[in-house]
Amino acid sequence: MGCIASKQAVSITPALDHHSGAFPDNLSGILASSGRSRAALHDLETTTILKNKNKNKNKNKKNKQKAYSSYGGSSELGESRKERNSNINCGDALSLRLGNLNKYVEGEQVAAGWPQWLSAVAGEAIQGWVPLRADSFEKLEKIGQGTYSNVFRAQELETGKIVALKKVRFDNFEPESVRFMAREIMILRRLDHPNIVKLEGLITSRLSCSIYLVFEYMEHDLAGLSSSPDIKFSESQVKCYMQQLLSGLEHCHSRGVMHRDIKGSNLLINNDGILKMADFGLANFVSTGRQQLTSRVVTLWYRPPELLLGSTDYGAAVDLWSVGCVFAELFLGKPLLQGRTEVNNLLNYSCSNST
Template sequence: MGCAQGKFSSACSPSTGLQKLKIENGYMEKREYAGHRRSTGLRFSGRLNNSDFPPKNYNGGFSSDGSGGGSGGDRKYSNRSGEKEGIDGDGRKDSQRALLNDTEELVDGWPKWLTDNVPKKVLASLVPKSAENYDKIDKVGQGTYSNVYKARDRDTGKIVALKKVRFDTSEPESVKFMAREIMILQKLDHPNVVKLEGIATSRLHYSLYLVFDFMQTDLASIITRPEGRLTEPQVKSYMHQLLSGLQHCHERGILHRDIKGSNLLIDKSGMLKIADFGLANYYSPEHKRPLTSRVVTLWYRAPELLLGSTDYGVGIDLWSAGCLLAEMISGWPIMPGRTEVEQLHRIFKLCGTPSEDYWKKLRLSTTFRPPKSYKPSLFEAFGEFPESSLGLLSTLLALDPAYRGSASSALQNEFFYTSPLACDLSGLPVIWREEDEFAQAREQRKHGKSKMKRRARTYRERGSKDLMAEKPKEDSTQSKEEPEKNGEPKKVQIQEPGSSTSSSSSGTKLTRQAESPPFLASPFHLLSEQ
């Protein structure tokens, strides 16, 4: 009898069976959108190693809406040229191969993505260093353009400050600001200005870290400390250090443009150092060019900036220094405005209403001209201040920037030559205790011991790997010798794929992989992810 061909049931249709086979073998259909991993937020695109994932700011990797280098939104994995992904002969995607080649390429020891965007002269005097040489301890600061971390140098155990600079190759302005900050820091060398110790890079995450000595506190914390206000000698010491640092910057044609208490760091000896040159820029009195007025924190912003001036000079830093002088004496900010308009009115109430010549000379908009005129009230407002400080305050807080003079002239003011004189560094508030130093020394010794333990563990694991690699060779040699001893001919057994022999061999491989020591991730991966 013939055998009639049966109909396909709905449960076993060819399409359903094929789909089931695809699912069992881990096949994923190509879709316009794929869900994200719950743990990492990254798009699942097969089983890739950690090094196969492109960095967050990778211009051709993870991008937001295809724009490149963004964050948030539905991220899509694409290659650098934006073409459709392909798979080469060894099963690796073109984008993965291009990414690996790019991250491995170095130019003079620096990652290629850095040398492609930063002038060579900026990196010429610096020694390339990897971000993995540092262990992040704590996040100590955060700004619009950067984050600051307390970290430990793995090689020396020294505590340093790492400033993670915003770097996005798809945004030329961010690259420009970053390169300018590095060049400015290299140009400055003064005891009252932070010194750039080096640069560290994380190639897989397009991260750039500026390395500085770690400072214990800042002037803002000193002013508001619970012990009370600073004494006059202490104020003179800090003010002299600030003006000395500004003098060094201005003589080299550099405007800081963000002088405030939190940007003036204090080391354990009491030395003040001007920091955070992220908004700094070059200027030349002989070759003036328009500069943005959207600089300086509001409470320390000069009136010409609030009125929109783009033609300014050292006067904006001196105005900020004057605000800090009054703040150190009083113990609180003298003009804490909430908006630019309110800040202008606070300035006019303290310094008086500008004259007609002021508006004409500076060519400023009269839109914010106050509805009524104010008389200067600086001497009344600061009546309890030391008499010797009033002259310097009235100079630094002059409405006309030309009357503020320079940092050099301010250092010659009678304020610094009137008794009581500025105290030595030893007379400044104590912010570093001996127990802190002992604790740091203990931490460094502990770090050295743990480093030796890690090395010893690594050597043991390498030895166990070598032994495991030799065992299969010995077993295969013995299995070959046994048939020869017994005089039995060697038998060749051919089995179909999926038979018991093939499955047992694959099971052996899985067992060996499970017995191998686990991968030891660097503790710095937390730093490079942020």
């Protein structure tokens, strides 16, 4: 008994790679060098401000009984004009030094081969990496297409390794478009789990207006296997896949990440029966409650009721609804809720719930 690994209905040993313990936060290590520099500058300027405050406080100790400063509040809690000027000067110096640091980091990234438009907007996403060369890979065939991307099966020429190349389409003259793409990269670099597809690098150049994400190659996806007339999942096989999906999802949520598009076509399977979550293009960090999120996420048939009703305040639970839909689909051999619109899907949910 085990997870089906191909459309020829070959059974293999279940790939129940149990995961325990915390993984290191790759992103924090990647950003450590620039983070320490920024922290050092902040500490230096904070010390200067405190010294100036103490000096001026002792000098003006006899004048503490003045009623109100020009900015409101008693003079004991307020600042003298000299103190305010001192703080403004220190703040300007801090901004100037941080700006110089940003320019220095950006210059380093451009020197490493990253295009300036990418470094200027998404410097944190590529920090510590060097771009891969396009001529190091040979495209073999197109294997997928999304709204903003195409996916190709390719071969690394030096090693012969098969990889998946995701070509992202965006307008590099629109900073918001670049930031959207950078968020996916940052999230993938933060995650490290055997049931989450691994981002191995990025392909771009100073002269290029496109970018490729390089992933490990997976032979199948769960939607393709479940829709095959030759395949009928057994109970043990469903358990095998669900265990891996929930393990990967638990890691995402423990890192504060919502996938927001769990469905069979985004769950990849290799010939060893290992399942990996993929396509984090709609993923985002869990909201702190102050940020409104869009409800236009999650493919319609896997979208939970709160999103169908337009909620902009939600959490990681939206992924669990999608997992439940995938779970039912594996048993039924077809999607559970196949509404054509949000209202239609809500009605389907109500009918299914009443029965």
